[in-house]
Amino acid sequence: MSRPAPFARVPGYRLFAVVMPCLALLLLASGGTPAQAKGSISRVESEFEKAIEKATPATCVCLPWGVGKKLIIGGSSGVIMSRKGLVLSDGDVGIHSDKPRGVKGAKAVWSDEVEIRLPNLKGKGFRSYKARVIRRDREMDSSLLRIEKPPSGLKFVTAGNSDDLRVGDWTFAVGNSFGLAAEAPPTLTAGVVASLTPGKNVKASRYESIYTSAAVNQGVNGGPLVDIHGHLVGTISSAVGLSGKDSTGKPMLPSDPQFAYAYLGKVVPVARLRNFYADLPEAAELFPEGKKPDPKRGESAALSTVFHHTARRAYRAVVSLEIKRSKQLSLAEPGGKGGMVNVPRYLGPVSGVLISRDGYVLTSLYNLANLTGLVIPGLGPRLPENARVKAGIDSIKSILVHLADGRAVEGTVCARHEGLGIALIKAKVQDGATEASAGTVTSLEVAQPAPSSELQPGRFVLSIGNPFGAARLDDPLLTIGVLSKEHAPNGPHPWALQWQSDAGLTDANAGGAAVDLRGRLLGITTIWSVTQHGRNSGIGFIVPWPLIEPVLGELKRGRNFRPPFFGIRWKLVDGKPSTLLEKIEKGHAAEKAGLQAGDEITQIDGQSTKTPDDVRALLRGKWSGDSLTLTIRRAGAEMEIALTLGARE
Numbered sequence: 001m002s003r004p005a006p007f008a009r010v011p012g013y014r015l016f017a018v019v020m021p022c023l024a025l026l027l028l029a030s031g032g033t034p035a036q037a038k039g040s041i042s043r044v045e046s047e048f049e050k051a052i053e054k055a056t057p058a059t060c061v062c063l064p065w066g067v068g069k070k071l072i073i074g075g076s077s078g079v080i081m082s083r084k085g086l087v088l089s090d091g092d093v094g095i096h097s098d099k100p101r102g103v104k105g106a107k108a109v110w111s112d113e114v115e116i117r118l119p120n121l122k123g124k125g126f127r128s129y130k131a132r133v134i135r136r137d138r139e140m141d142s143s144l145l146r147i148e149k150p151p152s153g154l155k156f157v158t159a160g161n162s163d164d165l166r167v168g169d170w171t172f173a174v175g176n177s178f179g180l181a182a183e184a185p186p187t188l189t190a191g192v193v194a195s196l197t198p199g200k201n202v203k204a205s206r207y208e209s210i211y212t213s214a215a216v217n218q219g220v221n222g223g224p225l226v227d228i229h230g231h232l233v234g235t236i237s238s239a240v241g242l243s244g245k246d247s248t249g250k251p252m253l254p255s256d257p258q259f260a261y262a263y264l265g266k267v268v269p270v271a272r273l274r275n276f277y278a279d280l281p282e283a284a285e286l287f288p289e290g291k292k293p294d295p296k297r298g299e300s301a302a303l304s305t306v307f308h309h310t311a312r313r314a315y316r317a318v319v320s321l322e323i324k325r326s327k328q329l330s331l332a333e334p335g336g337k338g339g340m341v342n343v344p345r346y347l348g349p350v351s352g353v354l355i356s357r358d359g360y361v362l363t364s365l366y367n368l369a370n371l372t373g374l375v376i377p378g379l380g381p382r383l384p385e386n387a388r389v390k391a392g393i394d395s396i397k398s399i400l401v402h403l404a405d406g407r408a409v410e411g412t413v414c415a416r417h418e419g420l421g422i423a424l425i426k427a428k429v430q431d432g433a434t435e436a437s438a439g440t441v442t443s444l445e446v447a448q449p450a451p452s453s454e455l456q457p458g459r460f461v462l463s464i465g466n467p468f469g470a471a472r473l474d475d476p477l478l479t480i481g482v483l484s485k486e487h488a489p490n491g492p493h494p495w496a497l498q499w500q501s502d503a504g505l506t507d508a509n510a511g512g513a514a515v516d517l518r519g520r521l522l523g524i525t526t527i528w529s530v531t532q533h534g535r536n537s538g539i540g541f542i543v544p545w546p547l548i549e550p551v552l553g554e555l556k557r558g559r560n561f562r563p564p565f566f567g568i569r570w571k572l573v574d575g576k577p578s579t580l581l582e583k584i585e586k587g588h589a590a591e592k593a594g595l596q597a598g599d600e601i602t603q604i605d606g607q608s609t610k611t612p613d614d615v616r617a618l619l620r621g622k623w624s625g626d627s628l629t630l631t632i633r634r635a636g637a638e639m640e641i642a643l644t645l646g647a648r649e
Contacts, residue, residue, distance in 0.1 A: 054230030160231025175220025216265030465509020
């Protein structure tokens with residue numbers, strides 16, 4: 001199931017005020033006044049509202065006709081396309097079981113008789129109508145139906161032009177994930193076009209699929225995706241999982257671990273639908289010819305233009321990494337009864353950020369190894385050998401770095417920073433350029449860091465990914481959101497001091513660039529744990545540039561950072577951890593330094609320590625192998641002890 005997006009999942013006509021402060025900031029930055037900003041916000045609200053008003057009353061629920069609850073597998077959403085009752089939905093419309101739930105041997109069947117439920121927008125409940133499927137194509141994931149006795153005054157949407165869409169354009173996904181429409185208005189989510197995949201037949205449709213950052217789940221499949229003008233640009237196909245299964249037990253597309261769009265919302269473009277139904281007698285009614293509306297570009301369109309151009313500009317420094325391994329990378333995490341489960345893992349090209357003209361690339365360590373042992377301290381020895389960080393790095397046979405100019409060059413891992421969850425890769429380029437053809441040379445564009453003052457809660461952030469390998473698209477994989485919070489420096493988790501964002505992160509865009517609205521680098525996006533945080537769940541992390549810059553020199557020299565380790569256990573006092581030592585683990589730094597159970601650590605390098613959190617904060621940024629001076633209290637007397645930090649296994 002997809003995440004709740006950068007915008008809250010809300011019903012009906014409620015608007016997404018999260019975009020408004022940003023628009024005001026943009027206007028004021030260009031010299032506008034507060035009054036002008038307020039006017040711009042009002043216009044955006046009006047534009048959003050008009051788009052929503054067109055889509056909401058035309059969105060319906062589709063269920064198999066005459067089938068009881070015990071046989072219904074799941075409903076589809078749909079969108080009414082004509083006053084005479086033509087309805088578009090997904091390929092699974094009318095799906096039900098041939099036997100009651102729980103009976104062995106039950107199979108999924110598809111009925112051509114469908115119940116259309118239209119919500120009563122002025123109250124609870126719905127109106128019900130019988131419809132029949134005219135054409136269905138499960139591979140394309142589309143069906144066309146007609147209501148047998150359509151009511152007068154039926155609301156419908158008109159088709160827009162999906163071929164005119166750009167990455168970064170606003171989209172609204174509408175559907176009813178609650179099946180029976182008991183809550184009346186359908187669910188509404190907003191987002192932007194995340195990616196546009198090239199069409200197999202460009203004469204029929206410029207794009208094969210649209211991927212949106214608007215939240216999508218199985219219940220809204222078949223519902224409309226509309227643009228900022230309220231015109232249909234596609235029907236929702238699925239919330240794409242990775243090796244997941246639908247309600248019939250059939251693998252959800254894609255089961256292919258190389259698929260880059262897992263956990264995003266997939267949409268069938270309206271241009272493909274227009275071509276697919278063009279031979280039917282209903283085609284003229286479904287997609288009437290004539291002068292198409294030419295809406296004026298408004299304030300919301302201006303904001304989407306900022307997203308689009310900013311994403312393209314930042315994309316120039318985002319590379320694609322094609323990694324070949326001697327052994328398949330594991331994503332083992334703790335399972336039930338103390339065992340391990342191997343979570344499905346994306347194995348296609350991943351994202352990285354070019355930070356210097358001599359070919360240094362930063363990426364998420366998640367792209368290179370399993371981080372479970374870093375997320376859960378002490379778990380390392382229990383992990384299978386191939387699920388440890390070092391094993392993940394050692395299994396890499398080669399890295400091909402696909403650059404913005406179309407060149408592909410060899411890359412090698414320089415070093416990794418397990419504390420930050422990043423890795424530094426060196427691409428083999430000469431003097432900041434790559435040879436193109438006939439002796440010509442093209443310069444590399446590198447990411448330009450944003451001022452640290454840009455890292456503020458509520459600021460917009462764009463996540464720029466490049467999972468395309470050699471088939472680099474014109475636009476990146478884009479998701480948008482806001483900076484949610486900066487995690488405290490003394491927390492026990494490795495994401496301390498990192499920024500959390502709701503800009504959607506998946507395996508395909510993790511390791512890419514998090515940028516501000518000017519395209520300046522805020523940091524590197526990363527995933528720590530898919531079982532704790534999910535993919536595209538609204539919880540993603542950004543390793544901020546101010547944390548990365550100070551360690552780059554050591555990483556370039558090939559020095560790996562591993563989280564420092566004392567080898568101690570804190571004693572509980574009144575049920576809370578204290579700086580008293582309860583146990584000293586054999587063979588680790590504390591024992592080698594001569595620490596004993598009962599000692600109390602009062603200072604580290606002259607800095608006071610009153611809680612274990614204080615100790616963690618002071619160790620943050622220290623490398624294994626660094627030396628410290630501890631001030632301890634033993635048997636009432638203070639003394640100093642030199643300690644050399646070890647590394648956590």
